[in-house]
Amino acid sequence: MLRFTQISPSGLLRSLVALLLAVSLPVTAMAASSKSHHRTKKKPSAVVKVSAAKRSHLALHSHGHGKRVAVRRAVLVRSEMARPSFGQLSGLHSTVDPLELKSSVALVLDQETNEVLFSKNSQAVLPIASLTKLMTALVVTEANLPLNEMISVTDDAADTEKNSRSRLSVGTTLTREEMLHLALMSSENRAAHALGRYYPGGLQAFVAAMNRKAMDLGMADTHYVEPTGLSSRNQSSARDLATLVKAAYSHQIIRDLSTSPEYQVAIGQRHVQFRNTNGLVHNPEWEIGLQKTGYITEAGRCLVMQAKLAGRQLIMVFLDSTGRYSRIGDAERVRKWVNSTFPIATSIQPTAKAHTVIASPKITS
Numbered sequence: 001m002l003r004f005t006q007i008s009p010s011g012l013l014r015s016l017v018a019l020l021l022a023v024s025l026p027v028t029a030m031a032a033s034s035k036s037h038h039r040t041k042k043k044p045s046a047v048v049k050v051s052a053a054k055r056s057h058l059a060l061h062s063h064g065h066g067k068r069v070a071v072r073r074a075v076l077v078r079s080e081m082a083r084p085s086f087g088q089l090s091g092l093h094s095t096v097d098p099l100e101l102k103s104s105v106a107l108v109l110d111q112e113t114n115e116v117l118f119s120k121n122s123q124a125v126l127p128i129a130s131l132t133k134l135m136t137a138l139v140v141t142e143a144n145l146p147l148n149e150m151i152s153v154t155d156d157a158a159d160t161e162k163n164s165r166s167r168l169s170v171g172t173t174l175t176r177e178e179m180l181h182l183a184l185m186s187s188e189n190r191a192a193h194a195l196g197r198y199y200p201g202g203l204q205a206f207v208a209a210m211n212r213k214a215m216d217l218g219m220a221d222t223h224y225v226e227p228t229g230l231s232s233r234n235q236s237s238a239r240d241l242a243t244l245v246k247a248a249y250s251h252q253i254i255r256d257l258s259t260s261p262e263y264q265v266a267i268g269q270r271h272v273q274f275r276n277t278n279g280l281v282h283n284p285e286w287e288i289g290l291q292k293t294g295y296i297t298e299a300g301r302c303l304v305m306q307a308k309l310a311g312r313q314l315i316m317v318f319l320d321s322t323g324r325y326s327r328i329g330d331a332e333r334v335r336k337w338v339n340s341t342f343p344i345a346t347s348i349q350p351t352a353k354a355h356t357v358i359a360s361p362k363i364t365s
Contacts, residue, residue: 087320102326105319129294132229196227
């Protein structure tokens with residue numbers, strides 16, 4: 001027989017509260033466990049995909065879809081930066097030098113006496129990027145082709161290897177001298193290609209002439225496959241490039257066009273302004289007689305110059321420099337070192353001990 005016990009109103013309320021707590025606690029625990037599970041799954045993916053340097057950026061996008069977008073961008077940037085140069089792959093950047101240069105290869109020598117003031121891995125053979133255009137200019141100049149002849153940018157000038165951009169559209173027609181000016185000053189790839197294409201016999205004959213000139217100059221470490229420098233198969237050593245600078249310096253037109261600060265050309269109905277890729281031509285502390293810059297990923301940042309320092313005519317070569325402005329920084333470090341170490345030259349005798357740093361006998365691709 002069932003018996004019913006009379007319960008007071010206050011007792012009934014306490015019983016209902018207890019019942020509600022008993023039901024809600026397991027549900028709350030399950031929800032917390034589920035959230036914890038999701039957090040545990042998300043965290044490792046962020047740690048794996050994003051380096052520590054990117055975590056502060058992700059903190060600004062820590063909710064919803066923004067986080068996933070930020071992660072993708074971080075991974076993309078990291079993969080682009082991960083592509084090493086030939087010099088990095090060869091371990092040349094492990095070489096320590098007293099000037100702490102960012103270039104893995106460097107050479108400073110007296111143009112008149114050939115005295116080497118500074119040398120770092122100068123025997124290494126590496127891609128030279130747009131330093132190639134200095135040989136392009138030398139071959140064109142010594143061929144004595146009419147500088148006022150009109151030449152055009154053609155479809156085959158499009159860069160299918162590096163997909164680099166150009167301000168010279170297909171069909172642009174300029175004089176040979178204008179193309180030479182843009183190739184040397186602004187490192188215009190399509191201008192350099194046009195110079196080679198309009199050489200007698202065409203592009204193949206032009207590349208053969210480039211290699212023949214290198215042999216005539218004794219540049220045994222040098223080889224060219226095209227006139228722009230976009231190919232990593234265009235290679236040379238710092239010693240060979242110093243020889244090239246010396247030969248190119250003998251031509252007034254190459255000196256003038258390579259050091260021109262800026263130049264404007266008429267392209268169709270527009271007037272387009274081009275500027276020098278080497279900011280040091282604007283610096284009053286430099287007396288630069290010839291220069292050329294270069295860059296592709298495989299070559300790093302490159303620079304060759306002829307300049308007057310401490311009363312000397314010097315040739316400087318910097319290859320495989322890391323960082324957008326590092327080659328300029330290296331040139332400045334060398335300038336300050338030369339001015340402080342070598343007094344104004346009054347004779348051809350060495351005035352101070354030269355620095356030579358060598359990492360390996362020869363590097364080729």
